[in-house]
Amino acid sequence: MTVPLEPGPRAEDVLAQAVADVVAAHPAVVRLDGGILGAVVTYLPGRRLVGVRVDTDPAVAVEVAVVLYLGTPIPEVVAELRARVGRVVGDRPVDVTVSDVVAAAPT
């Protein structure tokens, strides 16, 4: 009957933040992005985490949307991102959206 008020952050939110961190750490990622319609968002208390969406249902895929640097073939980068995210979220499927690309900055 009584719904317990959870004082701490929800597990999905913690997971979403961890996913965002590992994705943003990839060298080919410019930034996280809201996806085609801007729908890939996690609503956290006080802020929005753009580019990651973790459903409460563990069967639903984790969604990640990114803007990439050009230079490395996109399927390669996506595979690496999926592997990185997989280490965080475990067995869940990971949907990756490449919503834009940016020409690589001359180094």
Place this chain on the structure above:
Amino acid sequence: MTSSTSTPATVSTSAATGTAGSPSRLAEDTAQGRTTIAASVVQKIAGIAAREISGVHSMGGGLSRTFGALRERIPGGGTGASNVAGVQVEVGEKQAAIDLDIVVEYGASIVDLARAVRRNVITAVERMTGLEVIEVNIAVNDIHLPDEDDSGSGASATPPTTPAPSRVE
């Protein structure tokens, strides 16, 4: 793409539908998840690859430049109109078709130029996105006369000079 039946063959590029925002799904539907590459990604790669060929002065006819400027204002309609002007893409599950509008430099062999552009665009898009490019249609809309910017447009005009020694350490 060509399996559509009733459309007239010549004008069937169907560029009327602005393909800017439509997402394209790379058919990688495994149990590990889907990969989606936005059409604007293909557009941008094709535009950059076409511009890389020297002899291409700029991209886009008057009309597509207008649409490019318009599209820039639409949220999610693709950013950086300078990159996507003159590039229309149609992206399917595994394949992409690309239409380019280019302005060539005066003096370039248009046939050779178009061939080089096509090859570079196909290589870039296939390598970068994994999509198979089935056709690249190139429309040469204008020719640019080198009277205002005289940068020695001949490819053989500039001898290979050694770079000037750096003035700063």
